[in-house]
Amino acid sequence: MLTRQLRPAILNAFRAVNLVLRDVSTTGPKTVKKSGVRLGMASLTVGALVGTGYSIHQLNKPRLHILNEQTTIALIDNVPQIAPTKSFKYVGDTSGLKLTLFQYQTCPFCCKVRAFLDYYGISYDVVEVDPVLRQATKWSTYKKVPILLALVDKEKGTYQPLNDSTMIISSLASYLKDQDSSTDNDLHSVVKCYPSMTYQDEDGSVKSEIMNKYFLMFNNKQVRDDVKEKLNEERKWRKWADDVLVHDLSPNVYRTKAEALQAFNWFSEVGEWEKNFPSWERNLIVYVGASAMWLIGKRLKKRHNLKDDVRESLYDHCNQWTRAIKAKGGEFMGGKEPNLADLAVFGVLSSIEGCDAFKDLLQYSNIKGWYFSMKDAVKQHKGAAF
Ligand SMILES: N[C@@H](CCC(=O)N[C@@H](CS)C(=O)NCC(=O)O)C(=O)O
Numbered sequence: 001m002l003t004r005q006l007r008p009a010i011l012n013a014f015r016a017v018n019l020v021l022r023d024v025s026t027t028g029p030k031t032v033k034k035s036g037v038r039l040g041m042a043s044l045t046v047g048a049l050v051g052t053g054y055s056i057h058q059l060n061k062p063r064l065h066i067l068n069e070q071t072t073i074a075l076i077d078n079v080p081q082i083a084p085t086k087s088f089k090y091v092g093d094t095s096g097l098k099l100t101l102f103q104y105q106t107c108p109f110c111c112k113v114r115a116f117l118d119y120y121g122i123s124y125d126v127v128e129v130d131p132v133l134r135q136a137t138k139w140s141t142y143k144k145v146p147i148l149l150a151l152v153d154k155e156k157g158t159y160q161p162l163n164d165s166t167m168i169i170s171s172l173a174s175y176l177k178d179q180d181s182s183t184d185n186d187l188h189s190v191v192k193c194y195p196s197m198t199y200q201d202e203d204g205s206v207k208s209e210i211m212n213k214y215f216l217m218f219n220n221k222q223v224r225d226d227v228k229e230k231l232n233e234e235r236k237w238r239k240w241a242d243d244v245l246v247h248d249l250s251p252n253v254y255r256t257k258a259e260a261l262q263a264f265n266w267f268s269e270v271g272e273w274e275k276n277f278p279s280w281e282r283n284l285i286v287y288v289g290a291s292a293m294w295l296i297g298k299r300l301k302k303r304h305n306l307k308d309d310v311r312e313s314l315y316d317h318c319n320q321w322t323r324a325i326k327a328k329g330g331e332f333m334g335g336k337e338p339n340l341a342d343l344a345v346f347g348v349l350s351s352i353e354g355c356d357a358f359k360d361l362l363q364y365s366n367i368k369g370w371y372f373s374m375k376d377a378v379k380q381h382k383g384a385a386f
Contacts, residue, residue, distance in 0.1 A: 070195040070211070075188055077158045079149060082136050084125035085276065092121055092384050095176060098151035099124040102137050105271035108246050109165035110146040112347030116169045119343055119377060120176070121384030124148075128276050132285060148172075150187055160187050165347075166242060167194050167213040169340060174217040193217045214238055230339075237324070237333055237341035241348050245321075247304040248314040249348070252357035254297035255310055259356050260290040266354035314357065315365040321345055322366045331373060337386070338377055346374040 084100065099117070101124050103110035117124050129136045129145055140147055142163040150160045162168045175190045193215075196208040214235040223231070254260040264286040268274065273282040300306075306313040325333050332338045338346070349371060352358045362368045377383070 070197055072192045072195050073161055073163060075152065075158050075160055077156060079139055079159055082127050085128040086126040089123045090121040090381060090384065093123045095122050097122060100127060100149045102127045102129050102147040103145050104129060104131055106267045106351050107145055108249060108348045108351040111351040112165045112344050113146045113148065113168050115343045115347035115350065115378050116172070118381060119338065119383040121381035128271060130277055132281065152187055160191060162191065164210050164213060166238065167210045170194065170213055170216055173340060177216070178219055190217060234339050234341045238344045241341065241344040245317050245345060245348050247300065248306065248317055249352055250293065251297045251301035251306050251310040252314050253352050253355045254293040257294050260294040263355045264290040270354065311357065311360055314361055318361060318365040318367040322370055325370060338374060342374060346371065346378065
């Protein structure tokens with residue numbers, strides 16, 4: 001969960017370390033090296049604090065929306081060949097898709113996409129992105145993860161990039177739904193149904209919003225009223241996962257300094273940072289990241305109106321979710337089988353599985369039964385049958 005608030009803090013610290021390394025390598029006598037290291041350490045601390053302060057200031061600024069235009073994510077043919085960090089191949093995959101997911105292993109939005117792909121048994125490659133330098137996604141103008149690349153023309157080497165977890169899931173679900181029908185169906189046509197609308201933030205930076213992203217596309221087919229009702233509910237809870245549940249995560253996993261450090265060590269373990277990044281960089285992300293996120297977590301708690309004891313907000317929201325499932329009488333929100341809302345909520349929660357907050361959540365809320373049924377369904381690719 002390395003968010004946009006954390007990047008400036010780590011980047012400042014990263015620059016400070018570069019300064020240290022430069023000083024040490026370009027100066028001769030020991031005394032000069034020592035002062036270089038001291039200067040670097042001071043810069044690292046100041047850099048991290050300035051970055052954190054700036055990030056907190058950014059959090060408090062109101063957003064200004066000015067609509068500009070609508071654009072579709074274009075097809076591209078100039079993606080550099082990046083070796084995948086991992087590959088997941090499912091024997092029964094009949095989707096015909098060739099996908100590469102650019103991700104951070106514990107980003108809740110990336111976890112949502114993986115939950116979807118794993119549940120439906122769709123094969124994919126993973127490229128683990130360095131959260132500080134983000135070298136692996138430099139080819140894209142989109143500055144976040146997840147990004148999913150779908151190969152649409154093998155001969156020409158043309159790819160369809162998909163940005164934003166919800167848009168990725170909606171477009172793939174819409175595309176796959178029509179696979180067995182006679183309708184002429186290609187991924188780029190589906191993507192055209194999810195145009196981006198750009199607007200300007202107060203600081204002048206251009207941001208974008210993806211339209212229709214919670215909607216599935218039915219290619220002009222008639223949808224029965226009872227199905228429409230189910231789709232409305234699915235959409236409502238998918239949005240709830242993004243707008244409500246996800247905001248419980250940071251204040252909970254970074255609640256104390258010790259928990260923040262524990263969380264970052266777990267991110268490092270599952271993201272294999274020791275293998276993927278140099279150890280000084282891994283340590284920098286862990287220690288500066290944990291301190292910065294501990295501070296930022298407190299601001300996020302206020303911003304999202306979480307209870308004084310942030311655990312209570314997490315338990316309340318998870319109990320709200322399980323109550324809604326119980327009221328419908330099924331095992332999942334989707335009934336006997338999970339729907340896209342189940343997969344979204346599961347994906348979001350799975351991103352904190354190794355954190356203390358998750359252990360507490362299992363113990364003090366009603367989520368455990370549903371969560372492990374979901375985990376089982378995803379692990380066994382139960383959706384592949386549909
Ligand atoms: N709405 C997006 C949010 C994606 C997002 O915020 N991702 C974070 C990581 S959890 C990110 O990439 N932040 C920018 C950064 O780390 O530099 C989605 O659903 O995919």
